Structures are given as structure tokens and as C-alpha cells.
Amino acid sequence: MATHVRTAEGSLDLPAILKDCLMTGLVVFALAAPIIGLRTIDTPGGLGIDYRFDDVAFAVLAGIVGRFLLNLYWAYGGRRRPKAKTEEIAGGRAGAFMKKVGLYGGPAAILFAIAMPMLPFADRYTLDVAILVLTYIMLGWGLNIVVGLAGLLDLGYVAFYAVGAYSYALIAAHFDWSFWVCLPLAGLFAAFFGVILGFPVLRLRGDYLAIVTLGFGEIIRVVLLNWYEFTGGPDGVSGVPRPSLFGLEFARSSSDGPTFHQFFGLEFSSLHRIVFLYYVILALALITNFVTLRLRKLPIGRAWEALREDEIACRSLGINPTNTKLTAFAIGAMFGGFAGSFFATRQGFISPESFTFIESAVILAIVVLGGMGSQIGVVIAAIFLIGGTEVFRDLEQYRMLAFGGAMVLIMIWKPRGLLAHREPTLRLPPSRKPEAAPLAGGAS
Amino acid sequence: MIGLFADPRVATAAAAADAALLSVEHLTMRFGGLVAIDDVSFHAARREITAIIGPNGAGKTTVFNCLTGFYKPTVGRLTLNREGTLFYLERMEDFRIAQEAHVARTFQNIRLFPAMSVLENLVVAQHNALMRASVMTFAGLFGLKRYRDAEKAAVEKARYWLERINLADRADWNAGNLPYGDQRRLEIARAMCTEPVLLCLDEPAAGLNPRESAELNELLRFIRDEHGIGVLLIEHDMSVVMEISDHVIVLDYGRKIADGSPEAVRSDPNVIKAYLGEDEADELPPEIVADLEQKTGGEA
Ligand SMILES: Nc1ncnc2c1ncn2[C@@H]1O[C@H](COP(=O)(O)OP(=O)(O)OP(=O)(O)O)[C@@H](O)[C@H]1O
Ligand SMILES: [Mg+2]
Numbered sequence: 001m002a003t004h005v006r007t008a009e010g011s012l013d014l015p016a017i018l019k020d021c022l023m024t025g026l027v028v029f030a031l032a033a034p035i036i037g038l039r040t041i042d043t044p045g046g047l048g049i050d051y052r053f054d055d056v057a058f059a060v061l062a063g064i065v066g067r068f069l070l071n072l073y074w075a076y077g078g079r080r081r082p083k084a085k086t087e088e089i090a091g092g093r094a095g096a097f098m099k100k101v102g103l104y105g106g107p108a109a110i111l112f113a114i115a116m117p118m119l120p121f122a123d124r125y126t127l128d129v130a131i132l133v134l135t136y137i138m139l140g141w142g143l144n145i146v147v148g149l150a151g152l153l154d155l156g157y158v159a160f161y162a163v164g165a166y167s168y169a170l171i172a173a174h175f176d177w178s179f180w181v182c183l184p185l186a187g188l189f190a191a192f193f194g195v196i197l198g199f200p201v202l203r204l205r206g207d208y209l210a211i212v213t214l215g216f217g218e219i220i221r222v223v224l225l226n227w228y229e230f231t232g233g234p235d236g237v238s239g240v241p242r243p244s245l246f247g248l249e250f251a252r253s254s255s256d257g258p259t260f261h262q263f264f265g266l267e268f269s270s271l272h273r274i275v276f277l278y279y280v281i282l283a284l285a286l287i288t289n290f291v292t293l294r295l296r297k298l299p300i301g302r303a304w305e306a307l308r309e310d311e312i313a314c315r316s317l318g319i320n321p322t323n324t325k326l327t328a329f330a331i332g333a334m335f336g337g338f339a340g341s342f343f344a345t346r347q348g349f350i351s352p353e354s355f356t357f358i359e360s361a362v363i364l365a366i367v368v369l370g371g372m373g374s375q376i377g378v379v380i381a382a383i384f385l386i387g388g389t390e391v392f393r394d395l396e397q398y399r400m401l402a403f404g405g406a407m408v409l410i411m412i413w414k415p416r417g418l419l420a421h422r423e424p425t426l427r428l429p430p431s432r433k434p435e436a437a438p439l440a441g442g443a444s
Numbered sequence: 445m446i447g448l449f450a451d452p453r454v455a456t457a458a459a460a461a462d463a464a465l466l467s468v469e470h471l472t473m474r475f476g477g478l479v480a481i482d483d484v485s486f487h488a489a490r491r492e493i494t495a496i497i498g499p500n501g502a503g504k505t506t507v508f509n510c511l512t513g514f515y516k517p518t519v520g521r522l523t524l525n526r527e528g529t530l531f532y533l534e535r536m537e538d539f540r541i542a543q544e545a546h547v548a549r550t551f552q553n554i555r556l557f558p559a560m561s562v563l564e565n566l567v568v569a570q571h572n573a574l575m576r577a578s579v580m581t582f583a584g585l586f587g588l589k590r591y592r593d594a595e596k597a598a599v600e601k602a603r604y605w606l607e608r609i610n611l612a613d614r615a616d617w618n619a620g621n622l623p624y625g626d627q628r629r630l631e632i633a634r635a636m637c638t639e640p641v642l643l644c645l646d647e648p649a650a651g652l653n654p655r656e657s658a659e660l661n662e663l664l665r666f667i668r669d670e671h672g673i674g675v676l677l678i679e680h681d682m683s684v685v686m687e688i689s690d691h692v693i694v695l696d697y698g699r700k701i702a703d704g705s706p707e708a709v710r711s712d713p714n715v716i717k718a719y720l721g722e723d724e725a726d727e728l729p730p731e732i733v734a735d736l737e738q739k740t741g742g743e744a
Binding site for chain 1 (some may be wrong): 548558572575578
């Protein structure tokens with residue numbers, strides 16, 4: 001990021017300076033919020049947290065003012081600010097950095113996620129937030145196939161989430177099948193809905209597609225709300241069965257067979273079920289991730305990306321755009337359906353309330369904020385958006401304001417998302433032929 | 445004849461054996477009141493470069509758009525003969541023309557996949573072959589050998605073309621970061637990766653410097669001679685047209701005004717009139733005269 005503090009004419013480049021100062025403020029905030037802003041204190045009920053927002057505000061202000069003065073010094077005080085070398089080298093470095101993140105960051109994050117419930121700070125609340133974040137990570141990854149890879153702006157993704165949730169709840173209620181049978185069925189149902197919706201609308205592009213998918217999301221919600229006999233309307237479906245581990249239920253006692261804690265001879269704890277749910281959603285999310293990563297390296301995944309880049313060129317190369325888009329839509333919908341049935345089984349109760357447009361918007365925000373097409377970007381954005389809103393619940397109504405502001409800032413700073421770097425899906429292996437191959441020569 | 449209407453492909457091997465690769469008959473394309481192409485007929489043959497020239501707005505790109513299915517012609521029959529199988533292009537969808545009739549094209553405004561690497565651009569072009577090898581993705585998902593071999597073969601084919609266009613050392617670059625001339629050649633290589641029998645190039649030399657233009661001529665000759673396919677070439681640069689084409693078709697206001705060898709077309713009075721206007725028909729601007737003389741001199 002080479003910020004020039006002076007334009008060619010020699011006057012101050014004020015917007016650049018302001019941007020620079022805001023960036024500094026953001027960094028200071030990120031550092032100061034946990035370090036200065038939170039203080040543990042003794043309360044009668046145990047350890048509590050004291051928030052010191054005024055101190056954080058002072059630190060941020062000091063950072064901004066200091067940076068501004070520094071900028072003025074750079075502009076008038078002679079010494080030039082060290083410039084970033086060239087765009088290309090910077091890009092190369094970003095690429096190398098991202099490669100490292102992919103190589104070590106991904107596995108490290110997975111290991112951490114697996115170990116998380118065993119760590120000392122993993123109480124019920126932390127696990128609940130983690131499950132919520134993982135659900136959104138999974139939804140983000142599912143939508144990433146549609147929006148990030150295939151470039152189809154889908155504003156109604158929540159529809160597939162709802163179809164998955166209701167399919168699971170209704171199938172389980174009517175047929176009394178277990179979660180593990182209903183889960184794939186719910187995914188298939190959602191994929192089927194994806195195809196049904198996709199078939200007529202995928203001819204549309206860009207804004208038109210966005211509007212139609214938005215409409216579809218609302219239609220599904222309104223149908224769920226009004227088809228009282230089937231879906232229970234606004235009352236929703238309650239008593240959705242909980243998942244079991246190979247038939248072992250997570251309950252204090254059960255009429256059919258031993259329960260989890262009896263089987264393993266453990267003390268009963270309601271935390272067992274939470275930990276189990278945590279691992280279920282972790283596994284589902286990781287499956288989504290691995291399937292996506294694999295698909296991206298296959299012809300179908302490359303066709304999705306090519307379609308995002310230029311549909312006309314794709315047609316000229318003989319790629320069937322409708323089929324290619326449909327597969328993206330269906331696979332994205334399927335993962336949305338899986339996440340939906342997980343949501344249903346976790347809540348034990350679903351109603352149309354849970355599937356409003358705002359959910360679609362949040363999932364889309366996760367994908368866009370993370371950097372379209374970036375898997376790790378989705379994780380970071382989901383932690384930031386979902387985890388953040390949960391952790392800062394005490395800020396009450398200022399929470400949304402703060403997050404809106406933060407999103408605007410990120411879009412100014414990184415318009416293509418936090419991690420917009422893209423790794424090629426395959427590289428040219430070194431040639432096995434000797435240098436003087438007959439193919440060379442001629443054209444030059 | 446009824447069968448013709450049921451299936452766009454009719455195998456009449458005997459009749460088609462010596463027919464032209466492409467025959468365009470009575471092609472007419474209207475946009476509302478505007479007649480962009482008016483009853484144009486011509487043929488293009490295998491192992492030949494057929495140039496289509498004409499002033500701006502003559503309808504050249506529209507002919508390509510009809511051939512590749514992006515426009516449905518108002519009237520006309522477009523027959524492609526691929527190894528004895530006839531394809532009636534005017535009835536086929538755009539992607540099927542590329543997929544089944546194997547007609548490939550490039551665009552007047554380059555249309556690469558800019559955020560994808562150079563190599564990926566060439567591998568995407570082999571999508572249909574790879575899809576078949578990956579058994580609609582399933583064999584690929586589980587990494588079966590059959591698919592891995594197909595992918596290797598696709599990469600080797602890409603390497604072949606990369607070496608042809610001197611881009612092998614930049615295979616992992618984003619296509620959008622290449623210099624303009626390289627993008628033009630990459631687009632041609634990408635079209636060639638679809639294994640076409642007819643390659644349609646829309647102004648491939650536009651914006652190239654003389655050295656790049658010479659390289660392009662070399663590449664087109666190589667494609668014609670080594671791969672034995674037909675090339676349709678829209679071009680404004682007369683040095684390219686005169687040097688490499690075997691056959692020139694001249695369009696003006698949507699009508700065909702000349703058709704023949706480059707030498708014949710160059711001296712055709714209709715062509716000179718179309719390019720220079722009615723009045724100064726016999727008074728060529730000095731740079732064109734110089735250009736023509738240089739060409740004739742060079743060949744002699
Ligand atoms: N989709 C369209 N709708 C309406 N008119 C069109 C359309 N496409 C082309 N035309 C018109 O058809 C005529 C021929 O256009 P075309 O693009 O084929 O010219 P061209 O010979 O390729 O010219 P150039 O050398 O400038 O590329 C023009 O008058 C153009 O405005
Ligand atoms: Mg044109």
C-alpha cells in the first residue's frame with residue numbers, strides 16, 4: 001500500500017492521509033480493545049470483567065492524531081516516507097504469505113477447532129458461540145460456491161437453509177427416522193429446490209438474478225408461514241429430535257437403550273450434548289470445505305470460475321452455462337440444507353422467524369467481507385461478524401452501528417475482501433523434455 | 445429431407461466428402477430495420493486462411509456471431525462439414541456449436557478469464573474432454589487414475605500451445621496481467637485447445653506492433669499447415685491479410701462485393717471504391733499505394 005501524501009502538484013493528498021489515519025486508528029483499536037479495554041476484577045460472584053471504553057477511545061484518538069502529525073512531517077519535513085517497492089513484488093509477497101497461511105494456518109486452525117472443547121475456557125457459553133460461528137462458516141462456505149466461485153449473486157440463500165431445516169424437522173416428525181438418515185435427505189431436498197429455482201432464473205444475470213433469488217427466499221418463508229397444516233405456520237415445528245451417537249442418546253435417561261453417559265460410565269452432564277453438537281457441525285463444515293476445495297481443482301470448479309470471469313467466452317469454448325450454473329446452485333443449496341438440518345436439530349424448534357432476509361444478508365456479508373472465493377476469508381469474516389456480535393452483546397444497540405461502520409471501513413480499505421488472493425488451481429509442472437525440443441523455435 | 449429438420453446433424457459421407465469445410469448460403473441478419481448482413485454466401489476450406497475484410501460496420505463481426513450461434517440469422521444456411529458429418533449451425537445453440545461442431549472463435553475485444561492463470565485459461569478450454577474423463581466430476585472427486593491421466597494430458601496440450609506462443613515461462617501468471625499482444629495470442633491458443641476444425645479470429649492483429657504482427661502471421665500459418673484446419677480471419681491490417689490469406693472475401697454495408705485470391709481482390713475496382721469512396725476511386729491515398737507496392741515488391 002503505497003500512500004502518497006502529496007499529489008504531483010505538491011499539495012497535500014488529504015483523503016490518503018485520512019485513510020492512513022483511520023487505518024492506524026483501526027489497528028490501535030484492535031490492539032487496545034482487549035489489552036486496555038477489558039480488565040478482570042473481583043466481584044462477589046467470582047471473576048468479572050470491567051470495560052474501560054473511554055481509555056480505548058483515548059488510545060485510538062492518540063494513535064490517529066499521532067499518525068496525522070507523522071504524515072504532516074512526511075509531507076513537509078523533508079524525509080520521504082519509505083515507499084513500497086513495486087506493485088508486482090508486493091503482490092508476490094502477498095501471494096507467498098497467503099500460501100503460508102494456507103499451508104500452516106488452515107491445519108493449525110483445524111487442530112485448534114478440534115481441541116477447542118477440551119480447553120479450559122470452553123464453557124457452555126463459549127461452545128454455544130462456537131457452534132453458531134461454525135454454522136455460519138458452513139453457510140458461508142456453501143454460499144461461497146455460488147457467489148465466490150460461480151459469480152452468481154444469490155440473495156435468497158436462506159431459502160435452502162430453511163428447506164433443509166424444515167425437511168429434517170418434518171421428516172423426523174412424520175417418519176421417526178434418525179438425524180443421520182434425515183441429514184442427507186434434507187441436503188438432497190435443498191439441492192432439488194436449488195435446481196427447481198435455478199432452472200428458470202439462471203438465464204438472468206447480475207442484479208436481475210439477485211432480485212429473483214431474493215424473491216424466492218421470501219416466497220419460501222411466506223409459504224412456511226402460511227401453510228399451517230403442513231409446517232405449523234408461525235407456531236413452527238417443535239420437538240425436533242436430537243441427534244444421537246450411534247443410537248446413544250444424550251439424555252439423563254432413555255426408554256430405549258442406554259444413554260451416552262450410561263454407556264460410557266460417565267457422570268451425566270448437559271455439556272456432553274453441546275460438545276457432540278460442536279463436533280457434528282465441525283465435521284459438516286470441514287466436509288463442505290474439503291468438497292469445495294476438491295471441486296475447485298476439477299473441471300467443474302474451473303468452469304464455475306470461468307463463468308464468473310466471462311460467460312460469453314465460456315459459451316465460445318463449448319461450456320454449457322446452464323448446467324454449470326445449476327450444479328453450482330445445487331451444490332451450494334445442498335450444503336445450505338445440511339446446515340439447516342443441523343440448525344433444526346440443535347434448536348429443537350424451528351419457525352419461519354429464523355429464516356428472514358437478514359440471514360441471507362449476513363451470510364452474503366461473510367462471503368464478501370472474507371474475499372469472494374476465499375475459504376479462510378470466510379472463517380475470519382464469520383468469526384468477526386458472528387462471534388463479534390455475540391461477544392459485544394453488552395454494547396447493546398451500538399453493536400450494529402459499530403459493525404456497520406467496521407464493514408464500511410473494511411470495504412474502503414480492502415474493497416475485494418479481507419483475503420482476495422487467489423491461488424491457481426494447477427501449475428505447469430517443469431518440462432520433462434530436453435531443452436532443444438522440436439516445438440521451440442519458429443515464432444520468435 | 446424431413447430428417448434434416450429433426451436432427452441438425454446428417455451424415456451423408458459421400459456427398460460431403462469433397463464439400464467445403466464451411467458453406468454460408470444466403471446469410472441475412474436484420475436488427476429491426478437495419479440490415480447488417482444482406483444475402484451473403486461464401487465458402488471456406490480446410491487448410492486455408494479465408495480473410496473477411498471490409499470497412500467499419502460492414503458486418504464482419506456479425507457474420508462471426510451468426511456462425512458461432514451468438515446471433516440467430518434472419519435467413520440463411522450455415523453448413524459445417526466435420527469429417528463427413530454436416531452441422532447446420534444456424535439451428536444450434538452457441539455452446540453446442542463449439543462443443544459438437546468444433547467451431548472456435550476469438551473476440552474483437554479480448555475475452556480471456558483475467559483472474560485465472562494462463563494455464564487455467566487453456567485447461568478450461570478443454571472442459572468437455574475433461575468432464576467426460578471425470579465422469580461428470582465423480583471420478584475426479586475421488587481422484588481416479590483415469591481422471592488424473594486426462595488432466596495430465598490436458599496440461600501437456602496446454603504446454604504445447606504455450607511453447608508455440610512463447611508463454612510457457614508465464615504459465616502461472618494471471619491472464620489479465622499479460623501484455624496486450626500476449627493476451628491476443630493466448631486467446632488464439634485457448635481457442636485451439638478446443639480442437640476446432642474451424643477457427644474464427646476477429647481482428648487478431650489489432651493493436652499489435654510490427655514484430656508481434658509478424659509472430660502472429662507465423663502462428664496462423666503454423667495452425668493452418670500443421671493442424672490442417674480452416675481459419676476465418678477478420679482483419680483490417682492489409683499487410684497481414686495480403687501476406688497470409690489464401691482467399692479474401694470483401695463485405696461492404698452487409699453485402700459481399702468481392703471474393704477471390706488476395707491479388708484479384710486487391711485490384712478489384714469495387715473494393716477500391718468501397719474503401720475509398722465513390723469520388724476518389726482512382727486516386728489512392730499515398731500510404732495505401734506505398735503499402736500495396738511494398739507488398740507486391742516483397743512477393744516478387
Ligand atoms: N446486436 C446488434 N443490434 C443492433 N445492431 C447491431 C448489432 N450488432 C451489430 N449491429 C450493427 O450491425 C452492423 C455491422 O456491425 P459489425 O459489428 O458486424 O461490423 P464490423 O464489420 O465487425 O465492424 P468493425 O470493423 O468496426 O468491427 C453495424 O451497423 C452495427 O451497428
Ligand atoms: Mg467487428
